[in-house]
Every structure is written in C-alpha cells, then in structure tokens.
Amino acid sequence: MSIDRLPLFCDPTLAERIERAEAQLVTASSEAARARRADAAGFVIPVSGGVASFTDEDSPFNKVAGLGFAGVPQTTVLDEVERAFAACGAPVQVELANLADPAIGVLLTERGYRLVSFENVLGRSLTGQPERVTPPGIQVRRIADGELDAWLDVVVEAFMHPDTEGLPQHEEFPREAIERAERDFVAAQGVACYFALVDGVIAGGASMRMAEGVAQFGAATLPAYRRRGVQTALLSARVADAAAAGCDIAVVTTQPGSKSQQNVQRRGFDLLYTRAILVKQP
Structure with missing residues (x-):
C-alpha cells in the first residue's frame, strides 16, 4: 500500500500542550469578558493544570477545560469549583480528554457527573510552506x-444553523450569548479573523489563535454557501499563515461524525483524541 504521509500521532505530551492552549484561550476570553463589563463578575479557578471558568450567563466559556495532565484534582478544589458554579446557578461542565489521567473520570463519576456527549480534536503537522488551495470563485x-461587526454577524448566523450531520451538539446557546462570547474571544490576544467570499459576497468566517506553537482554528459557513469549498479555502489559508508564523501544529475541534470533521480530514487533519463532556447539575 502506498502511503503519502504518516498520520499525526498524539501522545499524552502533545495532548497536554493542546489542552494547555485551550485552557489559556478560555482564561483570556473570560478576562476579556470582565474587561468588557468592567466588573468582577465571573471567575477563573486553576484546577490541576486546567481552569474552571464562568464568564457570562449561557456562555460557551462556562466550563472546566485543560484538566487531566497535572494530577488528579483534590476534592477540596472540586468542592470550590462546584460551589462557584452553583452560586451562579450554572452546571459544572468538564471537557476531559481521553488521554488524561483515567482516575479523573472515575472521581468525577463518583461525584455525580454524567457523561452527556463527546467532541473530537483533530490536528495537522505544519512543515514547510503548505499550498494555498482556493476553489474557483x-x-x-x-x-x-x-469589519469586526460584519464578521460577528456571519459567524453567529452560521453558528445558529449548525450542520445536522454527525453527533448533534449537546447544548444550545442564545444568539446574544454567542455574539458576546465571539467578541470576547476576538478581544483575547493573538486572534486573527478571516472572511471567505463567494463571487464577492461574504459566505463564511474563521478565526485562528496561536499559542505555544499551536494554531487553534474555528470557522463557520452560512447555510446557503455550504458544500461549495468555503471551508477548504479557509482551512488552506490559515494552515499556510500558521506555518509561516512558526506554529508546528494546527488543531480543530468538531462534533464526531460531522461534515466539519470530514472536511478537515480531507485537508490532512488526523483524529488526535476525543474529549468526554461530563456535567454535574447545581
């Protein structure tokens, strides 16, 4: 069998670096939200190498991220985290990589956390000068x-109409919450935003954040322009820009079995690991 390239292999060391970048993203977005509101509401609590964050009501940044690579969290720390979320009237949502310490999943289950969903983390090595692929038109x-407001309009509108292929998202967010979260995310240091235009009309938007050599990608396409190569073009541009900026890996998070996962795998991304989504109600 002819093999053009070897798939990117992810060990716990690489997963830890990616999860650390994710925890930094959540922290920066939470800090941007507090700066926007000019108050001290919300919190960011360190948890065994990760962070527990509450940003705003209904925010996608209300979660525990990056957990699992710096030991099993102490029960006193989990007590503090659960009290903090309960005081905000919010559940605790933990995103736990399957390469993290297995003892953490056991501990969370014993504390009443329930498995509600999964998400996949895919990655691609960045070497040389990747080719920019832009479909016609x-x-x-x-x-x-x-142009930030115009970018927010297209990204939020696309997010509100998710693809129906693959595993459905386990939670929904109000439009206003998504817009606030995206604005705070962009305000965090190191985020680049992109437009994709089809025949001169804005059809999609994308983002790229770089930290510790990891380029984190996010993107959304308006429903009317899907299946026309918009994601291919956005991926190609960001891969080239990330490589030129010195990143050695690009990562994307998708719903399992989704069209987004299929698209990025076609562009050379490999499935690195899966995050289990565990939730404890207040």
Whole structure:
C-alpha cells in the first residue's frame, strides 16, 4: 500500500500542550469578558493544570477545560469549583480528554457527573510552506479595521444553523450569548479573523489563535454557501499563515461524525483524541 504521509500521532505530551492552549484561550476570553463589563463578575479557578471558568450567563466559556495532565484534582478544589458554579446557578461542565489521567473520570463519576456527549480534536503537522488551495470563485482574506461587526454577524448566523450531520451538539446557546462570547474571544490576544467570499459576497468566517506553537482554528459557513469549498479555502489559508508564523501544529475541534470533521480530514487533519463532556447539575 502506498502511503503519502504518516498520520499525526498524539501522545499524552502533545495532548497536554493542546489542552494547555485551550485552557489559556478560555482564561483570556473570560478576562476579556470582565474587561468588557468592567466588573468582577465571573471567575477563573486553576484546577490541576486546567481552569474552571464562568464568564457570562449561557456562555460557551462556562466550563472546566485543560484538566487531566497535572494530577488528579483534590476534592477540596472540586468542592470550590462546584460551589462557584452553583452560586451562579450554572452546571459544572468538564471537557476531559481521553488521554488524561483515567482516575479523573472515575472521581468525577463518583461525584455525580454524567457523561452527556463527546467532541473530537483533530490536528495537522505544519512543515514547510503548505499550498494555498482556493476553489474557483472563492476569496479568503483577513478582516480589515471596522469589519469586526460584519464578521460577528456571519459567524453567529452560521453558528445558529449548525450542520445536522454527525453527533448533534449537546447544548444550545442564545444568539446574544454567542455574539458576546465571539467578541470576547476576538478581544483575547493573538486572534486573527478571516472572511471567505463567494463571487464577492461574504459566505463564511474563521478565526485562528496561536499559542505555544499551536494554531487553534474555528470557522463557520452560512447555510446557503455550504458544500461549495468555503471551508477548504479557509482551512488552506490559515494552515499556510500558521506555518509561516512558526506554529508546528494546527488543531480543530468538531462534533464526531460531522461534515466539519470530514472536511478537515480531507485537508490532512488526523483524529488526535476525543474529549468526554461530563456535567454535574447545581
């Protein structure tokens, strides 16, 4: 059998670096939210190498991220985290990588956490100068000054109409919460935003955040322009930009079995690991 390339192998060391970058992203977004509100509401609590964050009501950044690679959390720390979320009237949602310490899953289950869903983390090694692939009629560019609101409009609108292929998302967010979260995410240091245009019309948007050599990608396409190569063009542009900036790996998070997962795998991304989503109600 002819093999053009070896799949990217993810060991616990690489998973820890990716999860650390994710925890940093959540922390930066939470801090941006507090700066936007100009108050001390919300919290970020360190938890065994990860963070527990509450940003805003209904925010996708209300979660425990990056947990599992710095030992099993102490019960007193989990007590503090659960009290903090309960005081906000919110459940505790833990995103736990399957390469993390297995004892943590046992501990959370014993404390009443329930498995509700999964998400996949895919990655691609960045070497050399990756080719930029742009299907006919599609243009990709970074957003210009003054275009953030237009970028938010397209990304939020696309997010509100998710693809129905693959495992469904386990939670839904109000439009206002998504817009606030995206605005806070962009305000976090090191985020680049992109437009994709089809025949001159804005059809999708994407983001890239770089930390510790990891380029974290997010993207969304308006329903009317899906299956036309928009994601291919956005992926290609960001892969090239991330490699040029010195990153050695790009990562994407998708719903298992989704069209997004299929798209990124076609562009050379490999399934690295899965996160289990465990929730404890207040």
